[in-house]
Amino acid sequence: MRRRLVISYLLLMVLVLLALETPLAATLATRETDRVRADRLADATRVASLAGPALRGGGPGPLDAELAAYDELYGIGAAVVDRDRRTVAASVSWKFGPGADAALNTALAGQQFSGPESVWPWVDGPVLVAVPINDGGEVLGAVVTATPAGKVRHTITTWWLLLAGIGLLAVLACVSTAFGLAGWVLRPVTELDAVTHEIAEGHRTARVRPRLGPPELRRLAASFNNMADVVSDVMDRQRAFVAHASHQLRNPLTALRLRVEELGPSLTDADGRAEHRLALEETDRLATVLDALLTLARAEREENQRVTVDAAAVAASRVAAWLPLARHRSVALHLDMATAPVYARTVPTAIDQALDALIDNAVKFSGAGGEVTVTVRAADGGTALAVRDNGPGMTASQLDQATERFWRAPDVQNVDGAGLGLTIVAVLVDASDGRLTMRQGEPRGLVAELWFPAPEQAADAPAGADQPADSAPVRA
Template sequence: MRRRLVISYLLLMVLVLLALETPLAATLATRETDRVRADRLADATRFASLAGPALRGGGSGPLDGELAAYDALYGIGAAVVDRERRTVVASSGWKPDEGAGPALDTALSGQQFSGPESVWPWDSGPVVTAVPINDGGEVLGAVVTTSPADGVRRSVTVWWLLLAGIGLLAVLACVSTAFGLAGWVLRPVTELDAVTHEIAEGRRAARVRPRLGPPELRRLATSFNHMADAVSDVMDRQRAFVAHASHQLRNPLTALRLRVEELGPSLTDPDGRAEHRLALEETDRLATVLDALLTLARAEREENQRVTVDATATAASRVAAWLPLARHREVALRLDATDAPVYAWTVPTAIDQALDALIDNAVKFSGAGGEVTVTVRADGGGTVLTVGDTGPGMTASQLDQATERFWRAPDAQNVDGVGLGLTIAAVLVDASDGRLTMRQGEPRGLVAELWFPAPAPGPPEVVAPPEVAGPPEAVGPPEAVGPVWR
């Protein structure tokens, strides 16, 4: 935009200079030409006053010497011509073929002639003047001079170069002023653009300095800051509400579960015991939903601190944690990675929680006899973790909806889960500037791929992976079940 503004200012300046300097240049050329023409007419008039005796046949008198001295001193050819166009007296520099014909015709008709009107730098002809010689009202002949126009052309050229220099200085001053003015006008716009990108990248504390640029843009910057403050406050209130609501709901939920558990020994009717078991399962399901909401609220916070994580060690820790559940469900869970560490630059626990969600899904849907493979490798300037299974997979339309909150596949409505696991994983991966992609496996199953950027060069300060703990269904009570997806 700055370039466009400068070009528009420059174009306007050039047009103004052309409008001013073009007529001025023409006026200067005409003025220099008129000065020379006036001098030549005065000289020719003087010679005409001396030409009377020569035309009456009484000899040239002093005219011959005057013309010779004039030619020798100024290099201007002059001649006296009678009414029959015969040359009576002429200097050595006289050349009758240099445009003297029209001038002689005008002079013999009784009028003075001087031309051209203006001498331009590219012209090559002389300045021609012709004055009639009168005697008692009768035209006896004419005095014609041909003056080289080199001096006039040089003067005009010098004036034009001076005008061009002044115009160039004006253009340079205009460009310098235009850059300064454009920078002053666009500085708040540039800062507004930069701050908008910072806020889009998660740095919600970024603000525009409101004291830059013209008043209109200062008001825009102030309004933008107010809007950013309002949006940030609304987002904080929303996340605080989710976190507080989830936390507050756990207290009555825990009390409800304890009371339902106390009712268990007093139930003797088989139907009552079944209803009691279903009530406990529903409280566990509600606890899982609340835990997932708390995790999602924490994952969406603006403070996205980055740490260096050994992806190989973290993947090994999570595979070891889920291995008992995989054996219980008769699913082969294995890790495909080298012994060398592969580092990733992520927000804390991003790899842990994302792998938990993906492995939980893969083990859950692979079924007895299925296989789940977790691979870790360095690729594309970052770290890639892949979780592949041999389950039924997803259709293309289901893959497009998989990251939506509380979404579950139609054929998985009766499977444990609340539909927030993949949402949490996607938020954590996005906060780490990573990518989460899913595709159909070959020949069947689902392949989920996580990509995280590599840390900056230098000795990494690695955050140790969490201690290995078994999955909820293998080592703890039902209410400890972590978030799942699908």
């Protein structure tokens, strides 16, 4: 945008200079030509006054000496011609060149002639002047002079170069002023753009300096800062509310569960025990929802802190933790990874919680006889983890909604869950500057892939990190 502003200012300046300097240059050329023409007309008139008696007497008289001295002094060729176009006297350098006949015809007709109107640097040719020789109203002949135009062209060229230099200085001053003016005008816009990107990347404390640029942009900066403060405050209040509500509801929920458990021994009929079991399951489900909300609020709040972890070791520990549940549900859980550490830079516990949510979903929806595979590898300058299952998977439209809060597929409404697992994964991955991609498996199932950036330097890797054992992949 700055370049466009400078170009527009420069174009306007060039147009103004052309509008001013073009007529001025033409005027200077005409003025210098008129000065030379006036001098030559005066000289030719003086010679014409001397040539009258000579033409009446039939001889050149003193004209030869006069024209020779004039040519030697000024370098200007001159000639005296009678009414029959015969040359009566001429200087050494005189030659009948182009345009001399037209000048002579005008003078023999009783009128003075001088040309051209203006001498241009790129046009050759002398300045011609012709004056009639009169005697009692009768034209006896004419005096013709041819002035070399080299000096005139040099003078005009010098004036034009001076004008061009002044114009160039004006253009340079315009460019310098335009850059300064454009920078002053656009500096708030540039800073506003940078701060907007910083806020989008998670730096919610970034603000625009409100004392830059013109008053309109200063007001815009102040309004933007006020808006950012309001949005940040609303987000903080929302997250604080979720965290506080989730935390505060845990205590009465725990007490309620204990009371429901104490009611169990007093129930004797089968229907009462079934209702008792359902009540306990609902309290457990509510506790799971509260834990997920609390985790989500914490994950969104811890957005700038980064730690370096061994993704391979974390994946091995999480697979080992889920093996008992996988065996209980008759699901084969595999871990496929290299034996060397694979480091990633994330927010705290991002890989742990993300794998817990993905493995939980994969084991839950694979069903008896299903198979879940967790892979870890280095890819695209970072660390990639994938959880594959052979369950029912999701449709393309369901994949687009899978990370929305409390969303659950219509065909799994009766399956335990709060609809926050994938939302938490998405928040943790985004806070870690990573990527979460989900796609349909082949021939069936779901593939959830995580990608986290690697540490910027090898020195960022945690010292003494435990390496996974050199044994075969963990399997259930």
